[in-house]
Amino acid sequence: MTELGLPETIQACLFDLDGVVTRTAVVHAAAWKETFDDFLRGYEGERARPFDAVADYDEYVDGRPRADGVRTFLASRGIELPEGDPGDPPDARTVQGLGNRKNELVLEKIRTDGVESYEGTIRYIEAVRAKGLKTAIVSSSANTRDVLRSIGAEHLFDVRIDGVVAAERKLPGKPNPDTFQAAARDLGVEYRRAAVFEDALAGMDAGRSGGFGYVVGVDRVGQSDALYKHGADIVVKDLAELGDNE
Structure with a gap:
């Protein structure tokens, strides 16, 4: 061989x-950044530090199931959210809601730019x-x-x-x-x-x-x-x- x-x-x-x-990794990283940065604007100090599309992406979300990525990254900022339900709307402040927002953005970027x-x-x-x-x-x-x-x-x-x-x-x-x-x-x-x-x-x-x-x-x-x-x-x-x- x-x-x-x-x-x-x-x-x-x-x-x-x-x-x-x-x-598509760069597309996912961009979608995560937009999702998390919008969410983190409601916090202060270390918790409000923007998502790094290279370091944070590699460490906390790349390769993981979507909900696991949400939990792992938020834990790095000392933030916990209710789990919610898989059908949560993308503006819900839950783990599932944030994951759905990210997926919505990914699909939008793929439709716009292709793969x-x-x-x-x-x-x-x-x-x-x-x-x-x-x-x-x-x-x-x-x-x-x-x-x-x-x-x-x-x-x-x-x-x-x-x-x-x-x-x-x-x-x-x-x-x-x-x-x-x-x-x-x-x-x-x-x-x-x-x-x-x-x-x-x-x-x-x-x-x-x-x-x-x-x-x-x-x-x-x-x-x-x-x-x-x-x-x-x-x-x-x-x-x-x-x-x-x-």
Whole structure:
């Protein structure tokens, strides 16, 4: 499997969506910033410190299910909110309401600007499948299927474990490994024979703790050291760098 840059034992590849397959991480970061900054205007001092679209995004929300991201970031500012209900309106001052506001903004930005894929990733996935390896998309996003369809990539994945599936199966999100493990099980592959491809620190933690055979960190924002610290076996700027896929 050296032509793919993977150990010979790997039989399946599990890919994150945002930041690995699609150029949507920046869209999510912008939506989180607008959501949180609007919310924090009602506070003073440290609690009112604006959301940092790089540092706070990477540390508290990237890769996590939406509600978990809300809770984790607000906890960093010493703020607690009522949980609310999934159907809360986007102006509700609840965890679910803030999450719905963020999702509303993301969808608006995607409709306005569209979605782009990373061509190096698409070529790599095609090369992986040509070698007979199985593939899965593993994302906390509830919009995964629509995003894949928008870039014509739904056919590249044998299994999809996203925010919708995770909710149905009651799977905890990243940094827990459960969604990646579910993808491996659905593919019929042992965890140690599956490789994880992630750009988020929470995703690295999931790969490290889940018993997977190889964890590839994709560094889109200059956080190579942090990706290694959180469990990457190798870090690349683009999947085209792996093996002979360039």
